[in-house]
Amino acid sequence: MAITDKIYVKNHRQLASQLDTSFPKSAFSGATLDVLFTGDGIAKLDDASRDRVLDFAEDFLDCDCQGHPHCGCPERKFIAYLLELRAQGLGPDAIVDVMGDDYMLYAYPGDVLSFLDNSVRTLEAAERLADVDGQNEAGEEIRRKRRELSG
Ligand SMILES: [Zn+2]
Numbered sequence: 001m002a003i004t005d006k007i008y009v010k011n012h013r014q015l016a017s018q019l020d021t022s023f024p025k026s027a028f029s030g031a032t033l034d035v036l037f038t039g040d041g042i043a044k045l046d047d048a049s050r051d052r053v054l055d056f057a058e059d060f061l062d063c064d065c066q067g068h069p070h071c072g073c074p075e076r077k078f079i080a081y082l083l084e085l086r087a088q089g090l091g092p093d094a095i096v097d098v099m100g101d102d103y104m105l106y107a108y109p110g111d112v113l114s115f116l117d118n119s120v121r122t123l124e125a126a127e128r129l130a131d132v133d134g135q136n137e138a139g140e141e142i143r144r145k146r147r148e149l150s151g
Pocket residue numbers: 063064065068071072073074
């Protein structure tokens with residue numbers, strides 16, 4: 001499972017009752033993207049929740065793809081957001097805190113940790129390939145990224 005399958009909406013029950021409909025707890029599940037983040041119901045949410053929901057929609061659901069919001073862009077952008085927080089030096093617990101403050105989302109720190117570990121390993125593999133291939137610049141760039149993530 002991708003890390004985006006393990007990102008959940010905080011106050012899920014409360015929001016569902018404000019919207020007067022149900023949607024899955026998982027933030028990136030298709031129905032949640034439709035009902036909570038792009039639906040007409042946003043107006044029914046309390047102010048604080050609405051701000052977070054709109055921020056999320058603006059930051060991750062702002063593409064013009066035909067399949068929007070089921071085009072994969074939201075997931076890709078959210079992964080970039082997680083990696084950016086890591087590059088700023090945040091650990092899994094702090095990352096979970098920040099996504100809660102920013103977007104009213106939560107994840108288990110253990111899941112975030114394995115995601116970060118996997119990302120570093122993926123970069124290591126890419127780095128080796130670039131080196132073998134004689135692509136020194138690409139290898140350097142990947143090495144730099146990996147160091148950022150390794151903290
Ligand atoms: Zn898209």
